[in-house]
Amino acid sequence: MxxxxxxxxxxxxxxxxxxxxxxxxxxxxxxVPSVLHTPLMSGANAIHGVVIVGSIIVMLNTDASNILLLSLGFLAVVMGTLNVVGGFVVTDRMLEMFKKKPEAKK
Amino acid sequence: MTQQYILDLLYLIGSITFVIGLKMLSGPQTARRGNLVAAFGMTVAILGTIFLYEDPHGNTSRETIKLGIIFGGLAIGTLVGWMTAKRVKMTAMPELVSLFNGMGGACAALISLLEFEHNVHDPMRIGIIMAGMIIGSVSFSGSIIAFMKLNGTLKKSLRLPNYNIINAVMLLLNVAAAVCITWSGTDQMHYVLLAFVLALAYGVMFVVPIGGADMPVVISLLNSFTGLAAAFGGFLYDNQVMLTGGILVGSAGTILTVAMCKAMNRPLFNVIFGAFGETASAGAGHSVQGSIKDISITDAAVLMNYSKKVVIVPGYGLAVAQAQHVIHELEMILEERGVQVKYAIHPVAGRMPGHMNVLLAESNVDYGKLVEMEEINPEFSSTDVVLVVGANDVVNPAAKTDPSSPIYGMPILDVENAHHIIVNKRSMNAGYAGIENELFYHTKTSMLFGDAKDALTKLVSELKSM
Incomplete structure (x- = not known):
């Protein structure tokens, strides 16, 4: 206690x-209008990719001769990056489609 | 010290961009910029950590090999993430979000596994590590199952007898394992690995019984789980950007999950514990009287051609048949003939709330033509033809009239107020909720059987020849 x-x-x-x-x-x-629920979920998904900061810290604090820890840390960095980059790019792709429309027509 | 302060300031920038980014993501005009703002803040936080982070105990070192591995990991992740996100079909997008979410969860779990050794003498920190690991692992394995369910690798909802009890026991075991490891102060890594495997198994068991149509809710829930796991990482490192980013997603994700459940009129409890199957079979006993009326492609084309106003109700079936481009073609032909065309978008149409909008936007449908349920409902009485494509439960009048129906109370599109209703469906099979739809037996309703893409293509060529 x-x-x-x-x-x-x-x-x-x-x-x-x-x-x-x-x-x-x-x-x-x-x-949020329900129209934007999916992009929002995807955008939020990219933001929790901030966990990658933790994986970088792990790497920086690891003994450079410990192969096992280095490879696990590497795996964490790769997966964190996938979350961040993939998340932001796919969100951008969704939103790009929303934006183009009014301009094209009007 | 100054270095630490600079990093703190960079983290502050990161946290602020996350809040602003999320805020901007909630408006259609600003959404895209909001996403970029958050991405910018993320880049600042990542680069700042790589170059400026110093551990308070002086464990930090920047050997070339370590920096090389970090940048290598970043490069591979960026390349693969970018390519996948750019190439994926828009219909396959929900499962991709799930996959990326799983990656984040796995990252959080790995961090916890790696940090365990360094913290064995500090029970509070071990507690945090265990929480981050279990939540991250559940999110990871759960997301992978959700991914497999959505892309069709895993078709059936596997339900063991008494799966709710089994799951509850597994959850208790998970918590017990975490508490034991924290309490005993053990330094045995294999106990931690055991807890890790247990958490992975729980994630699988948690998602496996849940039906494909409920996956959006599950993904949204797992999304907030990963946020929570990231926040635990923030506590572990006293890292504000991880904490704010994680918690923002955690709370926003929870709100989003609740909003989705509300739109479907499904208590979250039922989604998770699968009470749906039982109530549905109870409601199915109520059979509908009446007969079904077929309509031919030609008649449907004529009917629409001479209408003033047509409202299209797209549903899950449209997404599955990938008919979003054909429907846009249909809309353009009708518009050319002077028919006013609108799309009625039910909040939960498609595989995810808002999914229909994304799909239709992909095929260049004018954003202004997508009308939300509250706005379109009063318009149905002045509509000549409603074309329902692959939607079922969202137009079922039982939601309003039959208190015994499992979907009773769910807001629906009032299509029965229109003059004519054409329903395109593959068969008379009941919809996701497993209940009859009396709309199909309505005197104003005609059924156009067939695959959505097929039927619509024929409809378009028929209209062209008129």
Whole structure:
């Protein structure tokens, strides 16, 4: 219990960020037209690819001679990048189709 | 120290772009720029980490080999991700989102596996690591199953007897394993690997019983899971950009999941625990009286040709038959003949909410012609012909009239108010919900049987010859 309180106390700024981010996330998404649900899901999917930052940190902190850890870290970087790049590109492709239309016709 | 502050500022930029990006993604005018804004912030955060990150305990080093591996990984991931995303057919897009989501989950799980050793003496951190690992693994294996279900590799919903109990037990085992490892302070890696395998298995068991039509909800849910796993990573490293990015997606994804469920009038609980199958069979006992009326291609073409206003209701069947281009052709011919054409888009039409819009946009349908349910419903009474293509439950009047129906209460398109209704379907088989649709027996309704693409192509050539 004391450990938990200590932990929370040490990370109090993170807890604030956590709680405020939850509300921001809810608010920001609140009024999305259902038309945009799919691109939004895809865009959000790309954003959680930020987990790649963690995989880079793992790599930077790893002993350069430990082949096993290096290869697992490499795998994590590749998968994180797939999430980020694939996510953003596919979202862009979807939205590109939305945008083109009004201009082409009018 | 200054270096750390610069990195903190870069992370701040990253977090702000995520919020702004998500905000802009929620409006059609700004959506595309919003996506780019978030992508820019992501690039800043990634490059900043590579060049500026320093571990507080001084474990960080930048040997050429490590940087080489990082950049190699980035290059491979970028190349493969880019190519796949550019090449995928728009109809196959939901499963691709699921696949990318799984990659993120796997990345989070791997980070936790790699960090375990360094933190064995700190139970709080082990707790965080275990949470990130289990959520990430469930998201990974669940997304892969969702991917396989959507692309047709895995066709049947496999349901073991009492699968809900089995799943609940597995979930408990997962939590128990995490708690034990955290509590005991063990440094044994094989316990962690066991928990890892258990979590992967749970992800599979979690998604396998869920039907293909519910996959969007599941993907959206797993999407917020991965966000949560990323946020745990943020706690682990005291990394604000991971925390904000992860939590934003976590909460936004949850809202999105709830919105999808609401549009389908399906409590999330039922999606996950599969109560649907049972209620559906109860409702199916209610049979519909009346007879079915066929219509030939020629008659359908004539009917539409001499209409003033035609509303097209596209559904899942249109997506499956990949008939989005043909339908646009049909729309253009009718417009040339002075017929006003609109598309009525039900919130859950297609494989994902908004999927229909993306599909139709791909075939160059004017964005302004896609009308949402609330706006089009009052217009049906002044519509001459409604053409329903591969949709079923979203036009079933039972949702309004029959309280015993499993879809009772779901908002539907009021197509029965139109003068004529033409329904294109492959067969008389019931829709996803497994219930009869009395609309098909309505005196105003004619059935045009056949594959959507086939039937529409014939319809187009018939219209051309008129």
């Amino acid at each position: 004391i450990q938990l309180i200590n932990f929370l106390g040490e990370h109090i700024e993170m807890i604030y960020i956590l709680i405020l981010s939850i509300f921001v996330g809810v608010e920001v998404i609140g009024k």
